[in-house]
Amino acid sequence: MQAQLSPNDPRYPYGAAVRYGGAAALGALGLVFAAVLPILGSAKVPFIACYTVLILVSAALGGFWPGVLCTLLCTAGVVYWLEPHGKFDIHDPSETLGAAVLVLNGVIVSAISERMHRAMRFERKARVLAEQTSRAEQAAREATQQALEIGVSAQKARDEMLGLVAHDLRDPLGVIDMNVGLIEKLAGASEQVRQRAAVVHRTVRRMSRLIGALLDSSQVIAGELSIDLDVHSMEELLVETVEEHQLEAKMKAIQLDHDSPRGLPMVLCDRDRVLQVLSNLVTNAVRFTPSGGRIQLRASSFDGFVRVSVSDTGAGISAAMLPHVFERYSRDRREKGGRTGLGLSIAKFVVERHGGTIQVASKEGAGSTFSFTLPVAGAPPSEDRLQLVADEANPLRSSTRSG
Amino acid sequence: MIDVLVVDDNRDIAECLELLLTSEGYRVRVAFDGQAGLWALDERLPDVLILDVEMPVLDGPGMAVQMLLEDCGREAIPIVLTSAVVQLREIAAGVGTPYYLSKPYQPSALLALVARSAQERIAPCPPIPAGRSPCKHS
Numbered sequence: 001m002q003a004q005l006s007p008n009d010p011r012y013p014y015g016a017a018v019r020y021g022g023a024a025a026l027g028a029l030g031l032v033f034a035a036v037l038p039i040l041g042s043a044k045v046p047f048i049a050c051y052t053v054l055i056l057v058s059a060a061l062g063g064f065w066p067g068v069l070c071t072l073l074c075t076a077g078v079v080y081w082l083e084p085h086g087k088f089d090i091h092d093p094s095e096t097l098g099a100a101v102l103v104l105n106g107v108i109v110s111a112i113s114e115r116m117h118r119a120m121r122f123e124r125k126a127r128v129l130a131e132q133t134s135r136a137e138q139a140a141r142e143a144t145q146q147a148l149e150i151g152v153s154a155q156k157a158r159d160e161m162l163g164l165v166a167h168d169l170r171d172p173l174g175v176i177d178m179n180v181g182l183i184e185k186l187a188g189a190s191e192q193v194r195q196r197a198a199v200v201h202r203t204v205r206r207m208s209r210l211i212g213a214l215l216d217s218s219q220v221i222a223g224e225l226s227i228d229l230d231v232h233s234m235e236e237l238l239v240e241t242v243e244e245h246q247l248e249a250k251m252k253a254i255q256l257d258h259d260s261p262r263g264l265p266m267v268l269c270d271r272d273r274v275l276q277v278l279s280n281l282v283t284n285a286v287r288f289t290p291s292g293g294r295i296q297l298r299a300s301s302f303d304g305f306v307r308v309s310v311s312d313t314g315a316g317i318s319a320a321m322l323p324h325v326f327e328r329y330s331r332d333r334r335e336k337g338g339r340t341g342l343g344l345s346i347a348k349f350v351v352e353r354h355g356g357t358i359q360v361a362s363k364e365g366a367g368s369t370f371s372f373t374l375p376v377a378g379a380p381p382s383e384d385r386l387q388l389v390a391d392e393a394n395p396l397r398s399s400t401r402s403g
Numbered sequence: 404m405i406d407v408l409v410v411d412d413n414r415d416i417a418e419c420l421e422l423l424l425t426s427e428g429y430r431v432r433v434a435f436d437g438q439a440g441l442w443a444l445d446e447r448l449p450d451v452l453i454l455d456v457e458m459p460v461l462d463g464p465g466m467a468v469q470m471l472l473e474d475c476g477r478e479a480i481p482i483v484l485t486s487a488v489v490q491l492r493e494i495a496a497g498v499g500t501p502y503y504l505s506k507p508y509q510p511s512a513l514l515a516l517v518a519r520s521a522q523e524r525i526a527p528c529p530p531i532p533a534g535r536s537p538c539k540h541s
Contacts, residue, residue: 175413
């Protein structure tokens with residue numbers, strides 16, 4: 001309570017002068033009542049009740065001590081008023097008791113007012129704190145949103161640029177490839193020229209594949225990679241893939257063949273995209289398989305799906321790398337000669353867009369088997385495929401789902 | 404002799420295609436934008452049109468639309484769409500041609516496609532907007 005006596009207590013809405021001055025003025029008013037009003041007989045009681053109001057007002061405005069000050073002044077007034085009127089003197093013990101009760105009342109009312117002041121003060125503080133917290137939260141939310149927008153727009157800009165650059169690179173590549181082809185053709189080229197031309201063609205094809213992977217990847221991120229479903233024979237796709245890569249495999253003395261059972265059901269797929277997936281798996285297998293090795297493409301059907309696997313007798317993948325092979329820009333793969341690390345992430349996306357899954361099983365030094373599934377044409381949609389349709393609005397989510 | 408019109412704004416590619424196709428026994432003319440391509444069509448109708456997508460003045464799809472506007476034989480010319488644009492498949496579907504090849508391509512792949520289109524002669528048939536009648540020549 002001592003602190004409330006300091007002259008300018010910041011915890012009260014008014015200064016000390018106003019608080020104590022107000023209390024003194026109200027107390028004085030009580031004294032004036034007692035001095036100037038005549039003896040009113042029975043009307044004395046309501047006037048005495050007015051003192052309580054004066055005390056209440058002083059305490060409410062000024063707190064505990066101004067309330068007590070007003071109480072004391074008012075009690076003095078009452079004593080002055082009572083018989084014998086005009087003197088600070090009481091003879092009747094009941095009136096002494098009344099004055100004591102008035103003082104007690106005043107002190108209690110002042111204490112309650114003080115409590116009320118404190119409660120109001122706490123409430124004000126709490127409100128200010130809540131406002132500050134809410135403002136800080138809002139600012140944090142806006143900052144997060146802004147950072148997110150900057151991040152998204154930066155990623156979008158990067159992907160748009162990637163697409164543009166890749167497109168502008170493919171045109172000149174075409175010019176190089178065609179002109180070398182022409183030189184080879186028109187000059188009636190020697191064996192040596194044909195060999196050099198083959199190197200250029202191969203290099204152009206490799207670069208073209210890399211640019212294609214960058215383009216596909218930017219499309220995957222932008223959610224623009226389209227899938228054009230139709231009914232196709234998986235056997236035909238396997239034959240086409242083997243034919244395309246046979247020369248490449250022969251150059252490394254790798255045996256490349258395929259095996260699919262009779263009566264394999266037709267699949268519902270995007271032909272070009274599935275060929276792209278197969279080509280990526282076989283290219284990787286050729287790259288990681290040493291001379292004299294074997295690469296096998298197998299197909300089988302089960303439960304509304306066709307499973308295709310590409311097995312090699314190559315270097316295999318370490319247990320530490322295995323969970324990351326389908327990630328974009330997988331660094332481990334790049335370090336081991338896996339180039340951009342985009343092909344498998346695109347393959348995963350393409351397979352999952354079909355409603356299938358892609359998996360890898362491998363042991364270091366003992367070869368790898370990549371396998372993926374595609375839905376059989378006319379098979380009822382499974383829950384996974386329904387989920388995929390739901391995911392289509394957000395291709396990034398489905399691309400990061402583990403396969 | 405099969406008559407081919409090559410429309411490509413990349414002169415290196417257009418001239419290279421001219422040499423390649425001529426060496427294979429085709430009769431070849433070259434134009435460097437869609438508008439020049441339309442003028443070349445006025446002169447003589449080819450058996451096959453090799454058309455780039457992105458070109459100044461009038462682009463490939465724009466030229467294909469112009470060819471469909473009048474029934475004077477131009478609408479029946481098979482179009483081989485070639486481009487390095489990402490969405491070539493979708494653009495080919497919009498033009499309505501089954502023949503398209505993404506750049507860079509193997510010269511042999513283009514020759515095979517041109518030979519196939521000259522043999523099959525499937526005219527472009529863009530998707531029908533609601534309420535319109537389908538292509539007359541399809």
